[in-house]
Amino acid sequence: MAATVDTPFDWRDIRGDGVRLKAGGRSYIDCASGTFNLSLGYSATEVKQALHEQIERCCHLSSELTREKSLRVFESLREHLPSHIDGYWFRDIVGSTAIECAVRIAQKATGKTEIISLFGSHHGQSIAATGISGNAFRQASFRLPVIASLKVPAPDCNNCFYDKTPDSCGMFCATRLDDFLEYASSGQVAAVVIEPILGNGGNIVPPPDYFGRLREFCDRHGILVIADEVQTGFGRTGEFFASNGLARELRPDVIVFAKGAGGIGIPVAGVLMRRELDVLEPWEHSSTAGANPLALVALQATIDYINKYDVLANVRALGPVLRTELDRLGHEFPSMENVRGEGLMLGFDLPDSASVAAFIEVAKGHGLLLRGSRYGFGRTVKVRPPLVVNAAEVADIVRGLRSALTELQEAGVG
Ligand SMILES: Cc1ncc(COP(=O)(O)O)c(C=O)c1O
Known part of the structure; x- marks a missing residue:
């Protein structure tokens, strides 16, 4: 077994705050909701x-x-x-x-x-x-x-x-x-x-x-x-x-x-x-x-x-907003296909699993944490922020996705 583990951050320095994960001096919107388990984000006070x-x-x-x-x-x-x-x-x-x-x-x-x-x-x-x-x-x-x-x-x-x-x-x-x-x-x-x-x-x-x-x-x-x-x-x-x-x-x-x-x-x-x-x-x-x-x-x-906090109303309000924006991106970027989902359980396809892996890496540079389907064997990118995400954060997600898709397109990936 290896004596050291190659990770970018010391895990003790990682902080969760709302829908964001803060690490290495940077802040990321966690569009994977942790391991898809952080329905209320990282820090719901009452919980x-x-x-x-x-x-x-x-x-x-x-x-x-x-x-x-x-x-x-x-x-x-x-x-x-x-x-x-x-x-x-x-x-x-x-x-x-x-x-x-x-x-x-x-x-x-x-x-x-x-x-x-x-x-x-x-x-x-x-x-x-x-x-x-x-x-x-x-x-x-x-x-x-x-x-x-x-x-x-x-x-x-x-x-x-x-x-x-x-x-x-x-x-x-x-x-x-x-x-x-x-x-x-x-x-x-x-x-x-x-x-x-x-x-x-x-x-x-x-x-x-x-x-x-x-x-x-x-x-x-x-x-x-x-x-x-x-x-x-x-x-x-x-x-x-x-x-x-x-x-x-x-x-x-x-x-x-x-x-x-x-x-x-x-x-x-x-x-x-x-x-x-x-x-x-x-x-x-x-x-x-x-x-x-x-x-x-x-x-x-x-x-x-x-x-x-009527979290269900938030999902019903912002899920369709995010979905509409994903549809719009799908029209802008030919590599992005089959936008689908319900509420805040959304996703889209890229041409193959290699482009998904590249996209997820690039998106990190634009402040988004994302996960792909089938443990990296699939061609779907999942977009599923915590259910307490707000409108400004949805706009940040869309901005990050657009920047990542642009960067990928310019690099000729996908
Ligand atoms: C739909 C579904 N069922 C069951 C499980 C298993 O849950 P756990 O990982 O908590 O054992 C998972 C985990 O990813 C899941 O996505």
Whole structure:
């Protein structure tokens, strides 16, 4: 192992302030919201304050002792949930194990085993979650999967697996689901898991009718629907959960959240479900840090902050502004294609992954932190600032993107 690590900054000198990261005497707007988990940016005061107070009381309690707090948190989430979601399981602090919790629920409730997911999906880094995700590069070095897993083509109209166009395809990708079930599955499918917007896969937004078609398919075959809202949850698309917004027709049986739920980056995850799916025993899915007080306090404070400052209204107001500006840039720069997204979960394509890498590096010089899709293997640039971004910061983002695109164009890249 190397004795030194080559990083541009001493991490102790890095400061987060609102939507900005300050390091090496420079200030960057973090358009990746950290690891896409800083829904409230780096420094939401009330969240920090609530955490300080809890640290003074204690940092850990067993989940037995925080049961009451979990219930209170769930009660404050209720107004933001589809009305049929009336159960919860808060024993996770990362999305990967929360996804495994949802899989366990589906398997135990249905008595079946297999999970259907989409090409390009990402449901986590644990062995089971990687096995049900649709990317070979994450699996190649391991003996996966441990769960029977069937992947089907994603409803990605910019890159249709079937080479069709949305105006005339009749939603062919949804139509073919029955064939996959009949000819490619084990016949023992417990659940379909779907991200309402495929985040890591490239900010892929399914056409609105896809969700209803998928629900209808699942209803016909007694298959549960798990909405992986690890990225889309907590206001990212302009609704608290996409399952109440763009993916309303999905009517998921189970919703998984993580990332943005911790507001300023405190790890916390959870599973929400129809109450009759509350089938697990505590010993069947829990962990040492599950439902710890810091996680629950961060979760509660994040919900309160979103309500108090009407963060959803901010996303609904500024998301379209940023989107319009990205569309405009798309017309100015031929290398920029397929602007897409919802709320503040936006993205666009460049010609290939090498131009994405070059663009991200150049954008840093113009004060923006960005991330590409598929861990650098994809050709999408994701533009997802914290949900508390303001109009002036949106203008700064657009300015930075235009300067970076200009620089790249002049250098003949892309
Ligand atoms: C959609 C989605 N699901 C699940 C996960 C796994 O979450 P975690 O990294 O917290 O384990 C991720 C992480 O990137 C994700 O994007």
